Amino acid sequence: MSTPRTLVAMVALALAAVTASIPVSAATGLQRGFEAALAAEHWDAAARLADSLVRAREVRGGLSGVAAATLFDSLGRRIFMAGTPDAMTAAERLFRAGLARRERALGPDDLAVANSLATLATLLDYLGRWAEAVPLAKRALAIREQQLGERRAETASILRQLGLLQFQLGAYESAARPLERSAAIYDTLGAGFEARAADARNNLGELARVRDRLDEAEAQFQRGLAIARARLPAGDPIRLALANNLAGLFKDVARFDEAEPLLEDVLAILEAAGDDREALATARLNLAEVLRLQGRASAAAPFYARGLDEARATLGAEHPGLVPFLNQSAVCEQALGAFARAESLYLESGRIVVATLGREHPLVAQNLSDLAGLRRAAGRVPEADSLLRIALALRERALGRAHPDVALVLVELARTRAEADRDFEVPLGRAIAILDSTRAYPDARLDAYALRAEWNARHGRRTAAIADMGRVLTAMDSLRLQRGGGDETRTAFLAARARARGSR
Structure with missing residues (x-):
C-alpha cells in the first residue's frame, strides 16, 4: 500500500x-x-x-x-x-x-x-481516520463517474482510494470491487500509467493475501514487480512496496530464504534515501518478523525497536497504523522473556485499535490472541481462554470459519485448554482441518499436529501419537528443503517438545 x-x-x-x-x-x-x-x-x-x-x-x-x-x-x-x-x-x-x-x-x-x-x-x-474518509471518497467517485465516465484515470484514482480505505477498515469484500475496477482501468490506459498499473497489482495482491488466495496474491505481486522493474527506478516507492509485500507473502508460507534477501534489499535502498520514515519503519518490522519466525528473536529485537520508534515519530501516538508495530514488538519481547514490557505494549496496542477502529476490527482479534499467549505463560489460563474465545468470534465474523487466521486462534485455544486438560480436541481438530487445506502458516500446521501427538501420548493413545508425530517430521523435512538445516533441526525440535512436556 x-x-x-x-x-x-x-x-x-x-x-x-x-x-x-x-x-x-x-x-x-x-x-x-x-x-x-x-x-x-x-x-x-x-x-x-x-x-x-x-x-x-x-x-x-x-x-x-x-x-x-x-x-x-x-x-x-x-x-x-x-x-x-x-x-x-x-x-x-x-x-x-x-x-x-x-x-x-x-x-x-x-x-x-x-x-x-x-x-x-x-x-x-x-x-x-479511515471511516470518516470513506463517505468523502464515495461522493467524489459518484461525481467523477457522472461527469467523466467510468474509464478515466481520475475515476480509477478515486476507486483506488476508496478500495484502500475499506481495506484498512478490514472490509475486504467491500474493498475488492473498487480495487478491481481501478486496476482494470489503469491496464487500459497504456503509456504514462505504468506506475499506477504496477501499484494496482500490489493492492490486488494484498487483498488476495488476506483472503487466503495465495497463488493469486503471488501472481499479482510478480506481475506488478515485472512492470515496476521494467519501468520504474530501484528506489521508486511502488517498486519497493511490491518487493516488501511479496516478501510478506513468502513469510506467510515459510519461504524465509526468499523473503529475507528481498527485505534486506528494500531496507538498504530506503536507508540510503533516508527520507521516507514510515516506509523504513515498515521494512524494519517485516524483516524483524522474518527473523523472529525463524527462531532468531534476539536478532529481530533491534529491528522491532527501531521500527517502532520511527513509526511513533512519523504517525503519532494514537494512529491505528502504529498497532502492528506495537503488537509484534510485544510478541518479540514475550519470546525474549520480557513479560512486563510485552504486556505494556499489548495493552497500548489494544487501547489504540479499539479507540480508533472499534471492537470488531481484525487487529483487535490479533491483539487479544497474542495477549492470551502472555496470560497463559503467566499461568492465568481462564483469562487466556476468555480472550481467545473473543478473538475467535471476531475472526470468524470478519473472515469466515475456514480462514487460516481463524485456525491460528483455534491452535492457541487448544493449547490453552490442553493445559487445563479439557475441551481440547474440537478446536484442534478444526484448526488442523483448516491448515491442511491451505499453504499458509506451515509452522502452525506442524505445531498443531505436534500438540495433538503430545495430547494422545499423555492419554495413552500411542498409535495415534506416533502417526501424528510422523506427520510432524514429514512436514519438518519439507520445510527444511526450503530453509536449510540438517538433523540438528529435528533434534532441536524434539528436545523443545520434550521440555514443554516436562514443564507441565
Missing part, C-alpha cells in the same frame, strides 16, 4: 495545479502572523491565522467563493506539507473550509468539489 510520503506528493500535485497562479501576499498583519507561525511550526496558530486571513479578504476585498476556496487550499497545503500528524490535523480545517466554499459557489456535483473531497479523504487517510 502507498506510504504517507506518496500521499503527500499526490496532494501537493493536485493542489499545485489550482494554486500556482495565487500569490501569497505578506502585506497584512494576518499574513505576517501566518508566516511567523508557520516558521515556528505552530500549526494550530497558523491554521487559525490562515482562516482569519481568507475571511478578511472575503469581507474587505470581495474575494469570490471559488477564489476563497483556492486560497484556503493554498494556505492549507503549506501547513500540510510539513508532513507531521499535528500539521495534517491543523490543515484539515482549511481544506474543509475550501470544500464548503466550492460547494456553495459551484454546487455539490462539480468536478472541483470532487477534487476537494478526494484531497480531504487523502488527509484523513494519512491521519488514520
Whole structure:
C-alpha cells in the first residue's frame, strides 16, 4: 500500500495545479502572523491565522467563493506539507473550509468539489481516520463517474482510494470491487500509467493475501514487480512496496530464504534515501518478523525497536497504523522473556485499535490472541481462554470459519485448554482441518499436529501419537528443503517438545 510520503506528493500535485497562479501576499498583519507561525511550526496558530486571513479578504476585498476556496487550499497545503500528524490535523480545517466554499459557489456535483473531497479523504487517510474518509471518497467517485465516465484515470484514482480505505477498515469484500475496477482501468490506459498499473497489482495482491488466495496474491505481486522493474527506478516507492509485500507473502508460507534477501534489499535502498520514515519503519518490522519466525528473536529485537520508534515519530501516538508495530514488538519481547514490557505494549496496542477502529476490527482479534499467549505463560489460563474465545468470534465474523487466521486462534485455544486438560480436541481438530487445506502458516500446521501427538501420548493413545508425530517430521523435512538445516533441526525440535512436556 502507498506510504504517507506518496500521499503527500499526490496532494501537493493536485493542489499545485489550482494554486500556482495565487500569490501569497505578506502585506497584512494576518499574513505576517501566518508566516511567523508557520516558521515556528505552530500549526494550530497558523491554521487559525490562515482562516482569519481568507475571511478578511472575503469581507474587505470581495474575494469570490471559488477564489476563497483556492486560497484556503493554498494556505492549507503549506501547513500540510510539513508532513507531521499535528500539521495534517491543523490543515484539515482549511481544506474543509475550501470544500464548503466550492460547494456553495459551484454546487455539490462539480468536478472541483470532487477534487476537494478526494484531497480531504487523502488527509484523513494519512491521519488514520479511515471511516470518516470513506463517505468523502464515495461522493467524489459518484461525481467523477457522472461527469467523466467510468474509464478515466481520475475515476480509477478515486476507486483506488476508496478500495484502500475499506481495506484498512478490514472490509475486504467491500474493498475488492473498487480495487478491481481501478486496476482494470489503469491496464487500459497504456503509456504514462505504468506506475499506477504496477501499484494496482500490489493492492490486488494484498487483498488476495488476506483472503487466503495465495497463488493469486503471488501472481499479482510478480506481475506488478515485472512492470515496476521494467519501468520504474530501484528506489521508486511502488517498486519497493511490491518487493516488501511479496516478501510478506513468502513469510506467510515459510519461504524465509526468499523473503529475507528481498527485505534486506528494500531496507538498504530506503536507508540510503533516508527520507521516507514510515516506509523504513515498515521494512524494519517485516524483516524483524522474518527473523523472529525463524527462531532468531534476539536478532529481530533491534529491528522491532527501531521500527517502532520511527513509526511513533512519523504517525503519532494514537494512529491505528502504529498497532502492528506495537503488537509484534510485544510478541518479540514475550519470546525474549520480557513479560512486563510485552504486556505494556499489548495493552497500548489494544487501547489504540479499539479507540480508533472499534471492537470488531481484525487487529483487535490479533491483539487479544497474542495477549492470551502472555496470560497463559503467566499461568492465568481462564483469562487466556476468555480472550481467545473473543478473538475467535471476531475472526470468524470478519473472515469466515475456514480462514487460516481463524485456525491460528483455534491452535492457541487448544493449547490453552490442553493445559487445563479439557475441551481440547474440537478446536484442534478444526484448526488442523483448516491448515491442511491451505499453504499458509506451515509452522502452525506442524505445531498443531505436534500438540495433538503430545495430547494422545499423555492419554495413552500411542498409535495415534506416533502417526501424528510422523506427520510432524514429514512436514519438518519439507520445510527444511526450503530453509536449510540438517538433523540438528529435528533434534532441536524434539528436545523443545520434550521440555514443554516436562514443564507441565
